[in-house]
Amino acid sequence: MPSLAKTLPNGQPQNQKAVLRIENLHTWFEIRRMGFFKAGDVRALDGATFELYEGETISIVGESGCGKSTLAKTILGINHITKGSIFFEDQDLSTLDKEGWKRYRSAIGYIQQDPYGALPPFMTVQRILEEPMKINGITDRAEQKKRIRQVLEEVKLAPIEDFLPKFPHMLSGGQQQRLVIARAMILDPKMLIADEPVSMLDASVRVEILQLLQALQRRHNLAILYITHDLSTVRYFSERIFAMYGGKIIEKSSTTGLLEKPLHPYTAALFEATSDPDVENLHSFKDVPAGEPPSLLNPPPGCRFHPRCKKMIKGLCDQQMPPEIWVHEDHAAACWLYKDQA
Amino acid sequence: MSDKKVMLDVQNLKLYFRTQAGPVQAVDDVSFQLKQGHTLAVVGESGCGKSSLAKAILRLLPRNISTYEGSIIFDGQDLMTFDDERFRREIRWINIASVPQASMNSLNPVVRIEDQLIEPLLVHDKFNKQKAKDRVAEVFEIVGLPVDFLQRYPFELSGGMRQRAIIAMALASDPKLIVLDEPSSALDLLSQANLMNVLKRIKQTINTTFILITHDIGTASELADEVAVMYAGKMVEYASAEYFYTDAHHPYSQKLMASVPTLREDKDLAFIPGQPPSLINPPTGCRFAARCEKRFEKCSMQPRTTDLGNGATVQCWLFDETGEVKHA
Ligand SMILES: Nc1ncnc2c1ncn2[C@@H]1O[C@H](COP(=O)(O)OP(=O)(O)OP(=O)(O)O)[C@@H](O)[C@H]1O
Numbered sequence: 181m182p183s184l185a186k187t188l189p190n191g192q193p194q195n196q197k198a199v200l201r202i203e204n205l206h207t208w209f210e211i212r213r214m215g216f217f218k219a220g221d222v223r224a225l226d227g228a229t230f231e232l233y234e235g236e237t238i239s240i241v242g243e244s245g246c247g248k249s250t251l252a253k254t255i256l257g258i259n260h261i262t263k264g265s266i267f268f269e270d271q272d273l274s275t276l277d278k279e280g281w282k283r284y285r286s287a288i289g290y291i292q293q294d295p296y297g298a299l300p301p302f303m304t305v306q307r308i309l310e311e312p313m314k315i316n317g318i319t320d321r322a323e324q325k326k327r328i329r330q331v332l333e334e335v336k337l338a339p340i341e342d343f344l345p346k347f348p349h350m351l352s353g354g355q356q357q358r359l360v361i362a363r364a365m366i367l368d369p370k371m372l373i374a375d376e377p378v379s380m381l382d383a384s385v386r387v388e389i390l391q392l393l394q395a396l397q398r399r400h401n402l403a404i405l406y407i408t409h410d411l412s413t414v415r416y417f418s419e420r421i422f423a424m425y426g427g428k429i430i431e432k433s434s435t436t437g438l439l440e441k442p443l444h445p446y447t448a449a450l451f452e453a454t455s456d457p458d459v460e461n462l463h464s465f466k467d468v469p470a471g472e473p474p475s476l477l478n479p480p481p482g483c484r485f486h487p488r489c490k491k492m493i494k495g496l497c498d499q500q501m502p503p504e505i506w507v508h509e510d511h512a513a514a515c516w517l518y519k520d521q522a
Numbered sequence: 523m524s525d526k527k528v529m530l531d532v533q534n535l536k537l538y539f540r541t542q543a544g545p546v547q548a549v550d551d552v553s554f555q556l557k558q559g560h561t562l563a564v565v566g567e568s569g570c571g572k573s574s575l576a577k578a579i580l581r582l583l584p585r586n587i588s589t590y591e592g593s594i595i596f597d598g599q600d601l602m603t604f605d606d607e608r609f610r611r612e613i614r615w616i617n618i619a620s621v622p623q624a625s626m627n628s629l630n631p632v633v634r635i636e637d638q639l640i641e642p643l644l645v646h647d648k649f650n651k652q653k654a655k656d657r658v659a660e661v662f663e664i665v666g667l668p669v670d671f672l673q674r675y676p677f678e679l680s681g682g683m684r685q686r687a688i689i690a691m692a693l694a695s696d697p698k699l700i701v702l703d704e705p706s707s708a709l710d711l712l713s714q715a716n717l718m719n720v721l722k723r724i725k726q727t728i729n730t731t732f733i734l735i736t737h738d739i740g741t742a743s744e745l746a747d748e749v750a751v752m753y754a755g756k757m758v759e760y761a762s763a764e765y766f767y768t769d770a771h772h773p774y775s776q777k778l779m780a781s782v783p784t785l786r787e788d789k790d791l792a793f794i795p796g797q798p799p800s801l802i803n804p805p806t807g808c809r810f811a812a813r814c815e816k817r818f819e820k821c822s823m824q825p826r827t828t829d830l831g832n833g834a835t836v837q838c839w840l841f842d843e844t845g846e847v848k849h850a
Pocket residue numbers: 539540541546548566567568569570571572573574575584586623737801
């Protein structure tokens with residue numbers, strides 16, 4: 181997909197309104213030993229700052245445990261904020277009262293990691309779609325019916341009458357995920373958070389779901405946060421890409437900029453590790469770092485990638501945390517390699 | 523293709539499971555040949571019968587079997603004529619080893635890795651205890667794990683390391699064929715790439731024959747010399763990797779390829795509307811017909827297998843019609 185808009189310095193698209201603003205956001209989980217003594221904090225999300233604009237998709241990529249779902253759940257208010265703030269349409273979430281939270285939640289659609297676990301097995305499609313409306317005070321039957329019809333049409337679960345009485349186990353994986361999307365759309369949200377929406381699905385239906393999300397986005401001018409560990413889908417479905425490692429966003433770029441050349445050595449490794457279907461692959465080895473992502477309970481000092489990084493600068497990378505450096509106007513990396521380009 | 527000897531020759535293999543609703547035709551009349559030192563990647567969507575094919579070859583069968591027939595000629599011997607005792611004694615582990623789907627989580631958490639790895643070697647009394655330990659240390663090095671990790675417990679190893687330990691276990695008895703069922707699907711991207719490097723090195727140095735089962739067509743290209751595509755219990759295409767990745771013939775293979783997003787190339791992505799048929803009472807004609815844009819009258823009958831030359835086959839009436847040999 182071509183990139184959506186020209187970017188301003190710091191990678192912000194022009195003439196667009198920020199739906200979501202994240203400032204220095206931290207989410208730590210306290211670990212207690214024997215249920216009593218504090219053993220430390222898991223720094224699952226350790227300082228994230230960015231804005232998400234109307235009608236744009238940001239892809240968040242990274243391997244499991246790097247904090248992607250923690251970011252999603254913190255935005256959704258499922259995790260508490262340890263430090264930093266979240267603004268939704270310029271309103272600080274920490275100032276919201278109970279009603280305000282309800283309104284905020286209804287403005288974000290959430291598509292969970294696991295479609296099979298996301299749907300209550302004992303509810304019919306109809307009830308699954310009615311539930312969020314009841315909670316949010318939409319009780320008028322005619323209005324409920326109208327909305328259900330509309331979302332099911334949008335996600336192409338047709339004929340609608342056939343699907344309404346079905347239970348989730350009667351649907352294929354792809355149909356279940358479309359139902360999850362329908363549920364996320366029923367309150368007419370401004371923003372979608374899609375946490376690995378297709379990683380459990382077969383290749384032949386993955387693209388269908390992603391194209392569906394894209395169509396919904398265009399029709400409703402939705403802002404989408406698309407979380408994935410699969411780098412190969414991002415070029416088709418996002419304007420910007422952020423890479424995460426060890427609880428931090430370590431690279432931010434326009435999609436075109438990143439595809440041209442990843443700047444951070446970790447993102448470059450993700451690129452190298454991704455196999456496109458190509459018979460030439462048989463004859464070459466992949467140049468990827470050994471080792472494992474760091475413990476977030478005791479992250480290494482300095483750059484969190486330094487124990488695995490071939491380009492590590494001794495005395496610097498292993499001691500000081502690299503700042504976010506804007507190397508191009510639409511492309512930043514938190515890496516000391518670019519210290520002279522700030 | 524070279525004139526290497528045929529390691530595995532499978533003909534008309536069927537594996538049906540008994541269920542209340544009727545037999546599940548998980549592997550239905552599958553035939554193919556695999557040469558020594560080659561890797562065959564078996565690809566296809568969830569539920570198409572990939573793992574069942576592996577189970578049929580390894581004779582790791584559940585209780586509810588309704589049909590198990592065909593011939594499996596392995597290294598010149600027809601395994602279907604072996605009774606279970608002989609199969610266990612002469613074939614399993616010793617000559618054909620397997621890494622089952624999700625097996626990295628199957629290690630016993632309270633037993634040290636070394637004890638778990640030497641066990642199958644001792645059972646087959648090919649080795650005494652010391653020899654078994656030496657052998658296990660050897661294969662640990664081959665898969666790139668530090669030998670002192672043998673003394674650890676599974677939970678002390680990351681997922682990627684556990685998976686390599688399992689592969690070491692499969693290598694230990696120096697089998698002629700190793701069946702890998704989704705070996706890297708549960709791993710993170712970098713661990714997955716590391717594992718593929720390891721398998722590639724083994725392939726190049728030890729000349730083991732592999733069957734690699736995966737739903738990931740991109741990853742399959744890291745190892746495959748041949749590719750087999752399964753759809754609803756049938757093997758609809760079999761071709762060298764070179765032909766498959768550049769010029770797949772079966773309409774399903776083509777659609778599948780078109781649905782794979784690529785990182786390095788910008789292409790028009792497509793998807794396949796609909797879903798595979800149930801394997802209980804599948805359609806009598808081509809099983810892909812309901813989703814195929816190219817179907818015509820003849821497709822209401824099960825297509826014959828057409829030989830495309832050089833060991834490549836396709837099951838689709840389009841090719842039976844023309845009778846053209848495509849891969850000469
Ligand atoms: N013991 C069994 N009894 C009945 N049906 C079974 C049994 N084992 C497998 N099946 C069915 O056989 C078909 C093929 O299953 P199989 O496990 O071979 O698929 P697969 O291609 O390996 O899928 P995946 O990619 O999800 O691992 C499926 O419809 C499955 O539900």
